[in-house]
Amino acid sequence: MKLDNEVAHAARALASWTSGVSTEIIHLAGSVAELMDRNLAGRPKVNSSALKGLEELSKEFLAKNSFAVGAGTFFAAQSVEAEGHFFEWWSRGKSGSVEKLDADLTPGSNRYYDYEKLPFFSTAASTGEQTLWGPYIDYLGFEEYIITLTAPFKVHGTFAGVAGCDILVKDLEPLIMPELRAIPGNAALVNASNRVILGNSGMYLVGERIKSGSAVDQHRIDLDVPHLGLSLIYSA
Secondary structure, eight states, X not given: OOOOHHHHHHHHHHHHHHHHHHHHHHHHHHHHHHHHHHHHTTOSSBXXXXXXXXXXXXXXXXXXXXXXXXXXXXXXXXXXXXGOXXXXXXXXXXXXXXXXXXXXXXXXXXXXXXXXXXXXXXXXXXXXXXXXXEEEEOTTTTOSEEEEXXXXXXXXXXXXXXXXXXXXXXXXXXXXXXXXXXXXXXXXXXXXXXXXXXXXXXXXXXXXXXOTTSSTTEXXXXXXXXXXXXXXXXXX
């Protein structure tokens, strides 16, 4: 099928923007790995003293990348002393101030934040590749639709955790909606689970799962961004 110029242009533009974000995430994960290697100085497990400098990395990422509302690092329990849990995540508040996210890391508690079982962590851990989770409602901080992108990092050659960022879906609108609206008809950016990240009309609602073959005239283009599983769907 021959693509309309508007659709082809939108697919390229969406892939280009997302690839840029992916590059920033991979760079952050690499910086975290380098910092851990220096801080550990040969010690096999991460402890609280090894976290020194992670705050600065997160804040530098947020300062450089205005599209992100949060950034930081989650550690695998196997990489932490006494099989504990550590994470350093910093978020940009409504006032513009950057504050550390806190969560209950006590196993068995009512509000236990078992981040290792969440897709942004578990998928990156199992595949060894960058991943995207969302859109989902972030009840820990913003209570709005959000997407999380992470990349795994290693310490001493072994998987040690993930580093990445959060992006509010509403903050995506001014960045990618012009490309979607340039497409005649209904169109949307869709994740690997066939859920809508953002659409150009009420036909595609954020978080909605798109069923295969749900529309006779619906077409799909896979975006050229490795591992994230993103695609552009549109009506001819």
